[in-house]
Each structure stands twice: as structure tokens, then as C-alpha cells.
Amino acid sequence: MEHPDTDSLRPGPRRRVLITGAGGQLGVALAAAFAADDVRALTREAWDVRLPAPAAAGTPDLVLHAAAWTNVDGAEDDPQGAAEVNVGGTAHAAELGAPLVAYSTDYVFDGRKGVPYLESDSPNPLSAYGRTKLHAEAAAGAQAWIVRSSWLFGPTGHNFVRTMLRLGAERDEVAVVDDQRGCPTFVGHLAGATRELVDRGAPFGTWHLAAAGDCTWAELAEAIFEEAGLDCSVRRITTAEFGARAPRPAVSVLRSEKAAPELPHWREGLRACLAQLEIC
Numbered sequence: 296m297e298h299p300d301t302d303s304l305r306p307g308p309r310r311r312v313l314i315t316g317a318g319g320q321l322g323v324a325l326a327a328a329f330a331a332d333d334v335r336a337l338t339r340e341a342w343d344v345r346l347p348a349p350a351a352a353g354t355p356d357l358v359l360h361a362a363a364w365t366n367v368d369g370a371e372d373d374p375q376g377a378a379e380v381n382v383g384g385t386a387h388a389a390e391l392g393a394p395l396v397a398y399s400t401d402y403v404f405d406g407r408k409g410v411p412y413l414e415s416d417s418p419n420p421l422s423a424y425g426r427t428k429l430h431a432e433a434a435a436g437a438q439a440w441i442v443r444s445s446w447l448f449g450p451t452g453h454n455f456v457r458t459m460l461r462l463g464a465e466r467d468e469v470a471v472v473d474d475q476r477g478c479p480t481f482v483g484h485l486a487g488a489t490r491e492l493v494d495r496g497a498p499f500g501t502w503h504l505a506a507a508g509d510c511t512w513a514e515l516a517e518a519i520f521e522e523a524g525l526d527c528s529v530r531r532i533t534t535a536e537f538g539a540r541a542p543r544p545a546v547s548v549l550r551s552e553k554a555a556p557e558l559p560h561w562r563e564g565l566r567a568c569l570a571q572l573e574i575c
């Protein structure tokens with residue numbers, strides 16, 4: 296397994312770190328976690344990753360590639376469009392020639408294993424989104440940490456926690472899927488674990504970095520309402536009843552068989568997110 300050149304990656308004010316998709320929820324958290332470095336945070340407007348890197352990308356020592364097509368249902372209707380961003384974009388990020396962190400997903404698995412997935416398990420994506428992310432892993436090249444995470448949420452952008460906070464304030468009851476199980480991961484914790492992985496000079500390759508613990512979407516919704524003090528009940532429904540466009544894995548809990556940085560429990564992540572939103 297190839298190891299990164301740890302001298303050029305040493306943390307400190309001189310390390311040049313490029314973040315793609317800097318306007319997304321993970322991109323924002325990465326900029327905060329790497330604030331001690333010389334960070335260039337490029338939003339979609341500054342670099343549409345479907346195109347080769349612009350001059351503004353400079354010559355980074357490290358690339359944190361957080362830009363992606365993340366609309367899982369939308370990718371079923373436009374798989375080519377999703378591939379242009381996810382596969383083409385990752386190839387363009389790799390072309391910069393610097394060590395790369397390429398983020399991937401639990402949706403590369405089919406969820407039929409029934410117990411947590413390890414890095415050595417074989418992927419078998421069910422959805423167009425999952426297939427583009429699996430191809431993106433291959434496009435990341437040999438100088439890359441493929442960081443698979445799951446069910447991301449944070450204080451900005453579109454995510455389940457923010458949606459539930461809005462619905463919970465508007466309604467007495469929400470119907471939420473209770474037959475999909477995963478690891479809801481706070482972007483601040485994922486960004487910190489990414490920094491730890493890079494700073495310790497971990498070997499390139501695939502790493503599962505997701506919150507400790509696991510739950511269903513319905514259990515997560517109940518925890519959100521409880522922590523936020525919202526008087527809204529959760530009606531537990533099935534995936535079939537919800538009827539989303541894209542198929543999703545039933546059990547996509549991620550665990551590491553390597554000495555991966557450990558993330559806090561998802562409930563701690565939820566509290567940290569709500570604290571940033573000044574809700575608790």
C-alpha cells in the first residue's frame with residue numbers, strides 16, 4: 296500500500312489545501328477543520344468540476360474533493376449528468392497530481408449483508424448515484440484516500456436533520472422510514488477525522504469513516520425532536536410506503552477493519568449540530 300509523502304503533507308500554515316464543493320455541507324466543515332492550513336475553498340461557481348481545474352486551483356499539496364452530485368433520486372432520471380459530476384469531477388481533481396481525499400458513500404453497498412460493512416466487502420450499488428460514486432472511487436487514482444461515510448448532516452445545506460427541524464416545527468406528526476439502518480454522521484466529526492487520517496500519514500486506499508452507533512431514519516427523527524424539544528410524533532413507515540425514486544440499501548452501517556480514526560456516536564454528532572444551530 297502506497298504511503299503519502301508525509302513531509303509535504305505535514306500540518307501547518309504552509310500546507311496548501313484545496314477544497315472542492317466548498318459551498319456544500321461537508322465543504323464548509325472541511326474549511327473549518329483545516330483552518331490552520333493555507334486553504335483555498337472553491338465553490339461550484341469557482342470550479343465546476345465537470346471541467347478541468349481552473350488557474351484558481353493553484354498547486355495544492357492536498358485536495359479535499361467534496362464536490363458531488365448528491366441528489367440520489369435525481370440521479371435515477373439523469374445518470375449521465377450525475378456521472379459527469381461524480382466520475383468526471385473526481386478524475387479532474389485527481390489530475391491536479393496532489394494527494395486526494397475522495398469522499399464516497401455507504402450507497403456503494405446493496406445492504407443485503409445485514410451486518411456492518413468493512414472496507415474489504417464487495418460493493419454492489421443499487422442506485423444510479425451509488426454506481427457513479429463507485430466509478431468515482433476508481434477515478435480517484437492511486438494517490439487517494441477513498442473516504443466512505445454515510446447519512447451526512449450539518450448546520451448548513453440540505454440534510455435530514457434540517458428538514459426534520461422544519462417539519463417538526465410545522466406539524467404534529469411526520470411519517471419516516473423505519474426499515475433502513477445506517478450511521479448518521481455529523482460533517483464536523485467527519486472533517487476532523489479526515490484531518491486525523493491525513494495528518495498521521497495513513498496509507499492511501501479505502502477508509503470507512505462514519506459515526507459510532509447506528510439507527511433508522513425514524514429513530515433519528517425521534518432523537519432530533521427530543522433533543523430540539525419539538526412536540527412532533529414519528530409515524531414509522533416502510534421504504535415501500537415512502538416510495539422514493541431510487542432504491543437504497545436496507546442496512547448500510549459502515550465500520551472499519553483498519554486503524555481508522557474513530558468518530559463520536561451519531562447522537563453526540565446530533566447534539567453538536569444542534570449546538571451550532573443554537574437549538575440546544
Ligand SMILES: NC(=O)c1ccc[n+]([C@@H]2O[C@H](COP(=O)([O-])OP(=O)(O)OC[C@H]3O[C@@H](n4cnc5c(N)ncnc54)[C@H](OP(=O)(O)O)[C@@H]3O)[C@@H](O)[C@H]2O)c1
Binds near residue numbers: 315364399428
Ligand atoms: N449527503 C450524504 O448523506 C452523504 C453520504 C455519504 C457520502 N456523501 C458524500 O460526501 C461528499 C460531500 O457531500 P455533501 O453532503 O457535503 O453534499 P452537498 O451538501 O450536496 O455538497 C456538494 C457540493 O458540491 C457542489 N457541486 C455539485 N455539482 C458540482 C459541480 N459540477 N462542480 C462543482 N461543485 C458541484 C454542490 O453545489 P450546489 O449546491 O450548487 O449543487 C455542493 O456545494 C460527496 O462526495 C457525497 O457523495 C454524502
